[in-house]
Amino acid sequence: MDKPKYSVVIPVYKSEKTLDEICARIISVFEDIIQKPVEIILVDDASPDNSWFKMKALHQKDQRIKIIRLARNFGQHNALMCGLKHASGDYIITMDDDLQHPPEEIPKMVKCMLDNPELDAVFGKYDSKKHSWWRNLGSNIMRRIMLSIFNLDKKYKGSSFRLIKASIVHEIITTTTYKPRIGQLILLSTNSIGNVTVRHDPRLYGTSGYSLSKLVKDFINNILNNSVILLRITSIMGFSSAALSVVLALYFLIKYFTVGITVSGFTSIVLINLFYFGFILFSLGVVGEYLIKILFETKGYPQFVIKQKEL
Secondary structure, three states: OOOOOEEEEEEEOOOOOOHHHHHHHHHHHHHHHHOOOEEEEEEEOOOOOOHHHHHHHHHHHOOOEEEEEEOOOOOHHHHHHHHHHOOOOOEEEEOOOOOOOOHHHHHHHHHHHHHOOOOOEEEEEEOOOOOOHHHHHHHHHHHHHHHHHHOOOOOOOOOOOEEEEHHHHHHHOOOOOOOOOHHHHHHHHOOOEEEEEEOOOOOOOOOOOOOHHHHHHHHHHHHHHHOOHHHHHHHHHHHHHHHHHHHHHHHHHHHHHHOOOOOOOHHHHHHHHHHHHHHHHHHHHHHHHHHHHHHHHHHOOOOOOEEEEEO
């Protein structure tokens, strides 16, 4: 088989119903439209269904489809990192396994990259996201926070449907962080990033693996992994509270000597104490989260463990 010009990396989880179609459509796109050698790297993130056996059948049928099985469920980004480390193409495409990323949109990203050789990555920008309203709302909030953290143009939109140059991927895979975030690693590696509008299809089978609780946890992890904003907010709130207490103390002191009032109010004292005790516990929680992140990183936990692979 010729050395692939493009590598398509797909993390797989409970996708036995979509794998046949997504692989067939990808190969068709590269044979009929792009006309360049391609490899497809499927990484099974310990799916509880028959995804692995479906992957084995696809590999036996077409050697361009390479398959890897992880020893346990490490998460989408860790599975992606595994696939990136096995990709040999000059350009690497990442996409989801649920057919919401239509393979027929890949040529748009390829054209954008070829027309703009200074770009290091091209992210698909959805014309209309076929997710629930609360998930779209959460994505928009997260996007605005990431724009602020990485100082990006407001026009920029990220997604898991992207085309990356191998030179950037080679830098990304040297990262040993326990919980990598591929999109953020790209943003930390380069600012030469383009956007191209792509279609986002409805999900045909099953439900998303990202529940509301998992999305909230991912949202918090994104902030903790890339910013000290929570620590700064805590510091600002602490300083503001201290300054307010000084102002109030001076106010009541002046009133005491000028008017002769007595400061009373059991309810207000209880409420103030509850606020401060709650704030202190919140501050300890924020610091604890950062310390846990540091602990996990220093312990050197594996990003993934491969149980079986056929390349």
